[in-house]
Amino acid sequence: MTPLHLCLLISSGLFCIGLTGALARSNTILVLLGIELMLNAANLNFIAFWRFGPAPSPANGMIFVLFAIAVAAAEAAVGLALIIAVYRHQKNIRLQEANTLRG
Amino acid sequence: MSAAALTDSFLERAPLALRDWVVNFLPAPLQWLGHHLITIIAVLAVFGTFFAFTTIAERKLLARLQNRLGPNRSGLPWIKGLTLFGLSQPFADAIKTLTKEDIVPAAADKCLHFLAPVIVVAFSLMTFAVLPFGRHLIPVELDAALLYFFAAGAATELAIFMAGWSSRNKYSLLAAMRALAQLISYELPLILSVVPIVLVTSTLSTQNIVLAQGGWTFGFLPHWFVFTPWGFPAFIIFLVAALAESNRSPFDLPEAESELIAGHLTEYSGFKYALFFMAEYFGLTALSGLGVTLFLGGWQAPIAALQFIPSYAWFMLKLIGMLVFFIWIRGTLLRLRIDQLTRLAWQFLVPLALLNVGNAAFWILTASWSGPLQLIRWAISLAIIVIPFILLGRTLTAGYAPRTYRYAP
Amino acid sequence: MLGSAAAAMLLRNLIHSALLLILSWASVAAFYLWAGAEFAAFAQILVYVGAISMVVLFAVLLTRQNQVADVVIEPASRKRATTALTVGACLAGILSAAVVASRFPAAAVTAPATTVKLIGLELMERHGAALLIIGVILTVALIGATLLAATEAKRNPEDAP
Numbered sequence: 001m002t003p004l005h006l007c008l009l010i011s012s013g014l015f016c017i018g019l020t021g022a023l024a025r026s027n028t029i030l031v032l033l034g035i036e037l038m039l040n041a042a043n044l045n046f047i048a049f050w051r052f053g054p055a056p057s058p059a060n061g062m063i064f065v066l067f068a069i070a071v072a073a074a075e076a077a078v079g080l081a082l083i084i085a086v087y088r089h090q091k092n093i094r095l096q097e098a099n100t101l102r103g
Numbered sequence: 104m105s106a107a108a109l110t111d112s113f114l115e116r117a118p119l120a121l122r123d124w125v126v127n128f129l130p131a132p133l134q135w136l137g138h139h140l141i142t143i144i145a146v147l148a149v150f151g152t153f154f155a156f157t158t159i160a161e162r163k164l165l166a167r168l169q170n171r172l173g174p175n176r177s178g179l180p181w182i183k184g185l186t187l188f189g190l191s192q193p194f195a196d197a198i199k200t201l202t203k204e205d206i207v208p209a210a211a212d213k214c215l216h217f218l219a220p221v222i223v224v225a226f227s228l229m230t231f232a233v234l235p236f237g238r239h240l241i242p243v244e245l246d247a248a249l250l251y252f253f254a255a256g257a258a259t260e261l262a263i264f265m266a267g268w269s270s271r272n273k274y275s276l277l278a279a280m281r282a283l284a285q286l287i288s289y290e291l292p293l294i295l296s297v298v299p300i301v302l303v304t305s306t307l308s309t310q311n312i313v314l315a316q317g318g319w320t321f322g323f324l325p326h327w328f329v330f331t332p333w334g335f336p337a338f339i340i341f342l343v344a345a346l347a348e349s350n351r352s353p354f355d356l357p358e359a360e361s362e363l364i365a366g367h368l369t370e371y372s373g374f375k376y377a378l379f380f381m382a383e384y385f386g387l388t389a390l391s392g393l394g395v396t397l398f399l400g401g402w403q404a405p406i407a408a409l410q411f412i413p414s415y416a417w418f419m420l421k422l423i424g425m426l427v428f429f430i431w432i433r434g435t436l437l438r439l440r441i442d443q444l445t446r447l448a449w450q451f452l453v454p455l456a457l458l459n460v461g462n463a464a465f466w467i468l469t470a471s472w473s474g475p476l477q478l479i480r481w482a483i484s485l486a487i488i489v490i491p492f493i494l495l496g497r498t499l500t501a502g503y504a505p506r507t508y509r510y511a512p
Numbered sequence: 513m514l515g516s517a518a519a520a521m522l523l524r525n526l527i528h529s530a531l532l533l534i535l536s537w538a539s540v541a542a543f544y545l546w547a548g549a550e551f552a553a554f555a556q557i558l559v560y561v562g563a564i565s566m567v568v569l570f571a572v573l574l575t576r577q578n579q580v581a582d583v584v585i586e587p588a589s590r591k592r593a594t595t596a597l598t599v600g601a602c603l604a605g606i607l608s609a610a611v612v613a614s615r616f617p618a619a620a621v622t623a624p625a626t627t628v629k630l631i632g633l634e635l636m637e638r639h640g641a642a643l644l645i646i647g648v649i650l651t652v653a654l655i656g657a658t659l660l661a662a663t664e665a666k667r668n669p670e671d672a673p
Binding site: 014042071078 | 517518524529531533534536537540543545547549551552556557560563564567568570571572573574575593595596597599600601603604605608611612616622626630631634635640642646649650653655656657658659660661
């Protein structure tokens with residue numbers, strides 16, 4: 001068991017927890033947070049391969065993570081703004097009830 | 104004495120020599136641990152006492168500013184008549200808060216209610232780790248020290264939220280949200296005012312930033328960043344943002360004593376309240392230390408001839424100067440309203456700080472200008488920041504005039 | 513890290529889950545520190561603990577159903593939960609089996625030496641275009657988020673991170 005294996009196991013665990021949460025919960029905020037967890041798991045992988053991978057490049061993995069963090073921040077801001085907008089319309093943030101567009 | 108001898112004089116090395124002397128008593132495997140523990144204990148002890156005397160200095164100075172005497176009665180126990188000008192007041196205060204009853208509201212979230220003061224103190228102490236107190240005195244040499252400083256500072260916001268929410272008191276929660284709004288608004292100008300320094304020195308390490316400010320023109324004009332046309336506005340923005348970040352007057356709305364009870368601290372009492380109080384002063388001291396490091400030359404002496412005084416003494420002197428300045432501001436300016444507060448941050452400070460980043464970029468581009476061109480460089484750099492300052496100030500205060508009071512005849 | 517993340521997804525109290533998630537993000541940052549990626553760790557703490565957590569908490573408080581009661585949310589339907597658990601467990605099994613079965617070439621012994629200066633140069637030179645695009649994305653997201661969340665003509669500056 002190399003450190004890389006350990007890191008990958010941890011990150012896949014985190015990813016699965018995020019996925020399960022995003023699928024199981026009905027609160028939109030928690031679904032968004034589950035997606036954030038999945039993003040974090042991907043970032044963990046980048047760092048793991050950068051540090052323990054076969055061909056270490058000076059900073060590539062780290063820079064990818066920085067970009068991913070920036071995108072995650074933008075995503076969270078827009079997502080939560082959307083949730084607030086939806087809440088204002090429906091007084092509710094349960095996913096099942098946001099179905100006014102269903103035919 | 105030559106410069107090399109000055110930088111390595113005995114006084115300069117004394118704290119390190121003392122630490123190494125103590126560490127040598129430990130068995131070899133424990134030496135690294137002792138090394139770090141002594142550093143931590145030294146920082147805690149120095150800034151603990153510093154905090155105690157800041158409180159008494161604040162009370163005394165404020166009293167002087169308001170034409171009062173301030174606390175002057177507490178002396179030593181069992182000795183009548185010896186009052187020491189009230190200098191032992193902080194210790195009396197500590198005993199008082201320690202022995203007070205700790206009240207936790209019945210409906211409170213006990214765990215979070217307990218965790219909030221712990222987190223806030225821990226993280227505000229962590230920020231001290233990267234401040235260079237002297238030429239050889241820096242607890243941790245980090246490559247990304249500035250980023251670390253702001254990352255550790257970010258956790259205090261979380262603690263404030265936890266304090267407000269776990270009290271299960273709607274006034275606490277509302278006050279916490281207001282405090283958060285203020286902290287988030289002023290985080291932006293604070294960080295933006297630091298960016299020019301990073302641009303010019305091209306490093307995030309605090310020690311290297313201080314080293315970059317070394318040297319004197321003619322032996323008495325220090326090369327501190329506050330004496331540059333981009334450094335001075337950055338310093339002013341930094342000061343305003345630091346005041347707001349540490350909830351000091353005139354930005355002390357989150358816990359305005361005379362209007363609210365204590366904001367998010369309403370449900371805290373006894374030692375937990377003291378912890379919050381302590382964290383606030385630690386935060387203020389750390390931010391002042393950062394200001395000294397970034398703009399006022401850190402541990403550099405102001406005049407080349409005064410280099411024989413050890414560097415950590417200079418750092419402490421500058422730190423005390425900053426704190427006295429903050430206390431003076433508290434005694435002078437009036438509290439702002441919340442809408443004025445956020446408007447100041449978003450409409451005035453942030454645009455100016457952004458412009459100032461551009462100003463620093465101009466300064467780097469023209470680094471090779473010399474002779475009479477140097478004057479033009481200063482003029483352009485000043486114009487970049489002064490003209491928008493006047494224009495922005497004019498537009499934002501258009502329609503406002505000093506209030507005229509009309510009295511009944 | 514895993515524990516707090518799992519607990520966050522299980523808890524019924526929304527604020528508790530958000531706080532636990534923040535703990536989980538912070539431990540991800542601790543992992544970065546352990547792996548020698550200092551800069552990424554501090555950036556993670558600054559962005560996640562400092563900014564995203566605040567936006568999340570504001571959103572939780574702004575979308576409360578009733579102001580008096582606790583912020584407790586009802587569990588999703590039983591069927592959904594079981595489906596989600598099955599999918600998650602299956603994926604976990606497949607991923608871990610794949611990870612355990614795969615062989616990686618020998619890792620580098622020392623961490624790649626990465627100074628902040630090097631990161632800055634890389635960002636500006638090789639990834640300059642990406643940096644520009646990220647800047648545009650962040651600006652657009654900021655403006656978009658404030659527009660979406662704003663109620664009146666006068667916007668609320670705290671809505672943006």
